[in-house]
Amino acid sequence: MIFGMIPKHFPWMVWAELRKVYTRGSGIGALVIAALTPLATLGFMQWAAHTTMLQVGTGSLADSLYGPGHGLLNAVQCAGWALKARNFFVLPLFLLLSASSTVAGELAERTLREDLVRPIPRWSALAARIAGTGALAATTLVVTAALSFLPGLLLFGLPVDGSVPVDYPTVGHLALGYLASFASDVGLIAITVMLSLIVRSVGGVVVTLVLVLMADKVVYWGLEALNQAATIFKAPSLAFANDLVPWTLGNALGCWEGWQTAFEPMRFVALAVVTVAATAAAMARLSRMDVP
Amino acid sequence: MERMDAADGPSALRVRGLERRYAGKAVVRGLDLDVKVGDLYGFLGPNGAGKTTAIRCMLGLIQKDAGEVEILGERDAVKQRVGVGSMVETPKFHEWLSGRTNLQLACAYAGNASGVDEALTRVGLAERADDKVRGYSLGMKQRLGIARALVGSPKVLILDEPTNGLDPRGIREIRDLIKELVRRDRLTVFVSSHQLAEVEQMCNRVGIIDRGVLKSEGRVVDLLAGRGDVTEVEVGVSDRPAALAVIEKTDGRAKVMGEGEDGRVLVGLTGMDVASFNKRLVDAGVGVTALMPRNRSLEDLFLEVTSMEDDLRRQR
Numbered sequence: 001m002i003f004g005m006i007p008k009h010f011p012w013m014v015w016a017e018l019r020k021v022y023t024r025g026s027g028i029g030a031l032v033i034a035a036l037t038p039l040a041t042l043g044f045m046q047w048a049a050h051t052t053m054l055q056v057g058t059g060s061l062a063d064s065l066y067g068p069g070h071g072l073l074n075a076v077q078c079a080g081w082a083l084k085a086r087n088f089f090v091l092p093l094f095l096l097l098s099a100s101s102t103v104a105g106e107l108a109e110r111t112l113r114e115d116l117v118r119p120i121p122r123w124s125a126l127a128a129r130i131a132g133t134g135a136l137a138a139t140t141l142v143v144t145a146a147l148s149f150l151p152g153l154l155l156f157g158l159p160v161d162g163s164v165p166v167d168y169p170t171v172g173h174l175a176l177g178y179l180a181s182f183a184s185d186v187g188l189i190a191i192t193v194m195l196s197l198i199v200r201s202v203g204g205v206v207v208t209l210v211l212v213l214m215a216d217k218v219v220y221w222g223l224e225a226l227n228q229a230a231t232i233f234k235a236p237s238l239a240f241a242n243d244l245v246p247w248t249l250g251n252a253l254g255c256w257e258g259w260q261t262a263f264e265p266m267r268f269v270a271l272a273v274v275t276v277a278a279t280a281a282a283m284a285r286l287s288r289m290d291v292p
Numbered sequence: 293m294e295r296m297d298a299a300d301g302p303s304a305l306r307v308r309g310l311e312r313r314y315a316g317k318a319v320v321r322g323l324d325l326d327v328k329v330g331d332l333y334g335f336l337g338p339n340g341a342g343k344t345t346a347i348r349c350m351l352g353l354i355q356k357d358a359g360e361v362e363i364l365g366e367r368d369a370v371k372q373r374v375g376v377g378s379m380v381e382t383p384k385f386h387e388w389l390s391g392r393t394n395l396q397l398a399c400a401y402a403g404n405a406s407g408v409d410e411a412l413t414r415v416g417l418a419e420r421a422d423d424k425v426r427g428y429s430l431g432m433k434q435r436l437g438i439a440r441a442l443v444g445s446p447k448v449l450i451l452d453e454p455t456n457g458l459d460p461r462g463i464r465e466i467r468d469l470i471k472e473l474v475r476r477d478r479l480t481v482f483v484s485s486h487q488l489a490e491v492e493q494m495c496n497r498v499g500i501i502d503r504g505v506l507k508s509e510g511r512v513v514d515l516l517a518g519r520g521d522v523t524e525v526e527v528g529v530s531d532r533p534a535a536l537a538v539i540e541k542t543d544g545r546a547k548v549m550g551e552g553e554d555g556r557v558l559v560g561l562t563g564m565d566v567a568s569f570n571k572r573l574v575d576a577g578v579g580v581t582a583l584m585p586r587n588r589s590l591e592d593l594f595l596e597v598t599s600m601e602d603d604l605r606r607q608r
Contacts (some may be wrong), residue, residue, distance in 0.1 A: 004418060005402060008403065009400065009401075009402075009403035012399075012400040012401075012403070012405070013401055015400055016396075016397040016400035016401060018574060018588055019393065019396075019397065020386060020389075020397070023388065023389065024388070075487075109384055109588060110384040111384045111385065112606060113353055113380065113384075114383075114384065114398065114401075114440070116352070116353060117352070117353065117376070117380075118379050118398075118401040118402050118403075118444070119370055119371065119374040119402070119403065120370065120401060120403075122369055125401075195525050235510060264407045270329040288355065290348075290351050290353070291354070292352040292353060292354060
C-alpha cells in the first residue's frame with residue numbers, strides 16, 4: 001500500500017536532493033574530509049614506518065604498530081585505519097550537518113514547503129532527502145576507501161601469508177567494514193532527520209544529538225557498571241545489563257567497529273531498529289505537522 | 293479590463309466550511325469560496341484576517357480543523373496539487389543555486405521536467421537565469437517565484453501577496469503578467485493582495501475575508517454597483533414629482549435611497565435592471581437627464597465590509 005503511493009517521479013526527487021546535497025557547504029566539506037582523512041592517515045603511517053624519533057618499550061614505533069618485520073603495514077591496514085579516522089567525529093559531524101540542513105535547515109528557510117506543495121505524499125520528500133544524504137555518505141566512504149586502499153596497495157601491498165596472524169582481516173572483511181559503516185551512517189541520518197522535525201534548526205539538531213549521545217554514554221557506563229557488579233558480586237539478576245549494552249545508541253551506531261575481529265549481530269539489529277523507528281517517526285510527524 | 297465572466301462555469305477551486313484554530317482561537321471560520329474556471333479571483337482582507345492561513349490550508353501546508361477543499365474536482369490532497377502552482381508570501385529559494393537550477397529542482401518535485409525555459413522567459417528572467425539567486429533583487433525573486441509556480445503546467449495558480457515589497461513598476465509588471473496568464477494561457481488565478489486598486493483593475497471576482505469569515509464574494513462589477521440584489525443608480529430627471537410617482541408604482545422594486553450629486557435622486561433597484569427603470573421613466577414622460585450606476589471603489593466596499601463587525605461590537 002505504502003509503496004503504491006511512491007510518486008512515479010521519485011528518482012527525479014532524489015536527483016534534486018543530490019544536486020542540493022553535493023553543492024551545500026556541508027556536503028562539500030564532507031567530501032573534502034573524506035579525501036583528506038586517508039591521505040593524512042597514509043602520511044602518518046609512512047612517517048611511523050620510518051621514524052626513529054619514537055621508541056615504544058624496547059622497539060621502534062613501527063615495530064609496535066606493524067609488528068616485527070612490518071608485516072601489518074599493508075593496504076588493508078591503511079584502509080582500516082582510514083575508516084577509523086573517517087568515522088571519528090569530524091566526518092559524522094558533516095553528515096549530521098548535511099542531513100539536518102536538508103530538513104531542519106529547509107524548514108527554517110521555508111524551502112521545504114516549496115516541495116510539499118507539489119503532488120507528492122509528504123513522506124516521499126523525507127525519503128528523497130534521506131536517500132540524497134545517504135548517497136553523500138556512500139560517496140565519502142568510496143572516496144576514503146579509494147584514497148587509502150589504492151595508495152596503500154602501491155606503497156605496501158596486500159597482507160602476505162606468514163607475516164600476519166592467521167585470523168588477520170582480509171579485503172573482504174574490510175569491504176564489510178565499509179558496508180557496516182554505511183549502515184551506521186544511514187542510521188545517523190535517520191536520527192538526524194527525526195530530530196530535525198522536532199528541533200527545526202540545524203544548530204539545535206547538532207546540540208540535541210550531542211546531548212543525546214552524551215546521555216547514551218552515561219547509560220552505557222551504567223550498564224557496564226552493572227555488568228561488572230554482576231561478575232564481582234555473582235548476581236545473575238544483573239546479567240540483563242550485558243544484554244542491553246548493544247542496544248545503546250552509541251553501540252548501535254558503532255556496529256562497524258567489529259570488522260577486524262567479528263561483528264556483533266545484536267548491534268546491527270539495534271541499528272536496524274533505531275533506523276526504521278526514527279525514519280517511521282519522522283515520516284509520521286511530517287505527515288501531520290504544519291509547514292507554514 | 294477584458295471581461296472575464298466565468299461566474300456560472302465549473303469550479304476550479306471550491307472551499308466549504310474551512311476552519312483553522314491556533315491555540316483554541318479560530319483564525320479561519322467556516323470559509324466558503326467558489327472560484328470558477330477562468331476566474332482571476334482576488335482574495336482580500338485586512339492584516340490578520342486569515343488570508344494566508346486559508347491559502348496554506350488550501351495547499352495542504354497546514355492542517356485544517358474542518359472543511360473541504362476541492363481543486364479541479366479533486367478532493368485528494370496529493371492528486372489535487374497536480375494542477376496547482378503556488379507562491380506563498382515571499383518566495384524562498386536555495387540561494388546558492390541559480391534561478392534555472394531552482395526551477396529544475398521544482399520540476400523534479402512536480403514530476404514534469406519541461407517548461408523551465410518557458411517559465412523564465414514568461415517572467416523576464418531568461419537572461420539572468422544562470423545567476424545565483426542570492427544576487428537577485430526582491431522583484432526578481434518575486435518573478436522567479438511566479439516562474440516556479442508556473443512549472444509543472446498548472447491550471448490553477450494560487451498566489452499569496454505576489455506584489456509584496458515591490459516598487460510601483462514591479463507591481464505593474466506582475467499585474468500585467470497575471471492578467472496575461474489568465475487571458476493568454478487560460479489559467480485560473482486566485483490571488484490574495486492588500487493592493488485594492490490593483491485587485492479592482494485586475495480581478496473579475498473577489499472575496500473579502502475579515503476575522504476568518506468571508507464577508508462578501510462576487511463579481512467585482514456587481515459588488516461595486518451595489519450590495520446584494522440592490523443596484524444603486526443616481527437619476528437626473530426633468531420632473532422630480534413625476535419621477536417619484538413612477539418609483540412608487542414599481543411595487544418596491546425601485547426605492548429612493550437618498551440624494552445624489554447635483555440634485556439627482558439616488559435610487560435602489562431590486563429585481564429590475566437599469567434599462568427597464570429608464571424605460572418606465574421615459575414611458576411616463578419623465579425626461580431622464582442622467583442615469584448613472586453608482587460606482588463605489590473596492591476600497592469603499594472593503595472598508596464597509598470589514599468594519600461591519602466593529603460597528604456591531606460598538607452597538608453591543
